Amino acid sequence: MTATIHRLNPSDRAPSLDPLMALVAADMNEVNGVILDRMQSDIPLIPELAGHLIAGGGKRMRPMLTLASARLLGYEGTRHFKLSAAVEFIHTATLLHDDVVDGSALRRGRHTANIIWGNPATVLVGDFLFSRSFELMVEDGSLKVLRILSSASAVIAEGEVNQLTAQRKVDTTEDHYLEIISAKTAALFAAACRIAAVVAERPEAEETALDAYGRNLGIAFQLVDDAIDYSSDAETMGKGVGDDFRDGKVTLPVILAHARGNDEEKAFWRDAMHGHRISDEDLAYAKQLLEQTGALADTLARARHYGQRAIDALGGFANDKAKAALIEAVEFAIARAY
Template sequence: MSATIHRLDKSTAPSLDPMVRLVAGDMNLVNAVILARMESQIPLIPELAGHLIAGGGKRMRPMLTLASARLLGYTGTRHHRLAASVEFIHTATLLHDDVVDGSDLRRGKRTANLIWGNPASVLVGDFLFSRSFELMVEDGSLKVLKILSNASAVIAEGEVHQLTAARRVETTEERYLDIIGAKTAALFAAACRISAVVAERPEAEELALDAYGRNLGIAFQLVDDAIDYVSDAGTMGKDAGDDFREGKATLPVILAYARGNPEDRAFWKAAMEGHRARDEDFTHAVSLIRSTRAIDDTLARARHYGQRAIDALGGFANGQAKDAMVEAVEFAIARAY
C-alpha cells in the first residue's frame, strides 16, 4: 500500500517535534539508561562520552526505536534499553569517524578528539560499543542481538568502504549508495526493526519497519552530503566544505564530475586528491555543483528515498505515531531548504 507525503498542517515547516512529543516519556527512561551505563571508575570515560552524548544531537535513531514501538502498540519496557544500545552504537561510530576524518567540529562544538586526543576518543568509542553489546545481551533475544550486531558490522564495513573510496573522483553512484546504505542507513533500519521483534509482530511488519528506516537513512545522508556544499557551520554543526577537503566522493561531486567538461573534471580530480583545498577552491567547487544541478538532483534522489520510507508505513494503522514518523521523513529532507 502506498502512502503519499502529507501533513494536516502545511503552514509550518516539517519538524521532529511531533516525534519528540510522542516519545518524550520513553526518552526520559532511555536517557536514564544512557547516563547509568556511561558511568565508569575512570573519570575520562563519562567526561568524554558525555561531551558528545550531551552535545545537542537529535537522538533520532533511539527515537525511531521508540516511535516504531508506539506505532505497533507495544506497552513493555524492553525497547528502552535497546534504544540506549542504538544510541551507544551511533555515538561510538561518531567518535571513531571524527578521528578518521580529523574533524574539528561536531554539532557546532569542538570534537572530542580535538579536546582529548585521538587515542582517548578511539578507546572511549570502544567502551561505548561494549556497553551497547551488554545491553543487547541483557535483553535476551538472539534475534535482536543478531539485528544490532549485524548493523554494527555493516557500519564498520561501510566506513572502510568509504575510506577506500576517498579521493577517488571516479567513484560510481552505485558504490556511493552502497557506502551510505551501510554507514548510515543500516543503523536507522535496525533501530526501527528491533521494535517489531520485541513487540512480537509478524516478519512482514519487521521488514516494513526495516524498509522505512533504511530509506529514511539514505535520504538523511543524501541531504547531509548536499548541505555540505550549500550551508554553513552554524546550520550544519560542522565546517562547510569538510567533505570537499577530506576528498569524499559524495553524490554532488560524483554528478558534477560526470557532467563537467575536461577542465572541470581536471579540477575535481585535483581537488579530490587534495591538491585544491583552499577556500577559493571550495567556492569554485560550489559554483560547479550549482551549474550542473548536482544539488537539485541529489535532493531529488533524497525525496525519492523519503517517499519509499513513507510508502513502507502504508500497511500500518493511521494515528499519532504514523503521522510523526511521516513528518520525520519530511523533516530529514527539508533540512536542505
C-alpha cells in the first residue's frame, strides 16, 4: 500500500484547490452562466429549490475537472462549457435525491432542500435537473459524449441502489463496498474527465488515462469522506458529525472495524448500524474502536493508494500548470482528513 502521495512540486504549503480554481476561473464563469440559464423555469419553485443547492457553497469540483482536463489537452473550443454544466446538473440531481433517501437535514452547513420544501418537490426538481443535463448533452451533438455521461448516470443510480441494499449490513465486504463507491461517486469523476478528451479529439489512450485519473480520485475522495465523518467536525464536514454512524451507513471504517473486532465489538457494530446504539457515548465508543483496530488509519491508507493511482494516470501528459493543478486536487482530497 502506498504510504504517501508523491508530489510533482513539493512545498511546505498545505495542498488546496486554489491552483485548480485559478486555472479554470474564466471558464467557470462561462459554465456558471449556462447553469444559471438552464436552471430557470416558468415554475418558480424549480429555480428556487435548485438554486438553494447550487448556490450552497459547493466547490463545483466535477465541472472544474472537465475544464482542467480540457486545458491539460490544449483544447481551445467552447463545447466543454455546456458539458461541464451537464456534469454539475447530474451531480446536483443526485445530491437532491440522496438527501431524500438519507433523510438528511444538513448539507454544507445549510438545511437541505427536502427539509425546506419536502421530499416530493426535491425529487421532482432533481428529475428536472437530470433532464436539463441530457438536453445539454444532446445539444453537444456527440454520441460518444452522450454515451459516456448517460452511462455514468445509470451507473450512479445502480451504485445508490447497491448502497441501499447494503445499508446496515456490517458483514458487507471491502470489495463490495469499493464496488459501491466506484459506481455512486467515482463514475461521475471519471466521466467528467474523460469527456474532455472526446471534445478535444484526443487518442483513446488519453481518454482512458483521464478516466483512470477521475475514477481513482473519486474513490479516494469518498474514502476520505468516510473517515472524516468519524474524525472531523460539523464545520469541516458541512453536515452533522457522525451522520453516517447514526444513519446506519456501513462505510469502509465500519467494515474494517467490524471484521477485526471480537464478538462483543461485532455485536456493538450490528446494534449501532441498526439504530440501537446511536447516542453520543456510543459514537465516542465507535471512534475508540475505529482507532484501536486501525480501521481509520487503514481507510486513509487506501485513500492515499487510490490518490497515488490517480496521479500516476497523468504520467503520460506534459508537466504544466494544468497537470500540477490536477495533481494538487488529489493532494487536497487526501489532506482534508488531516
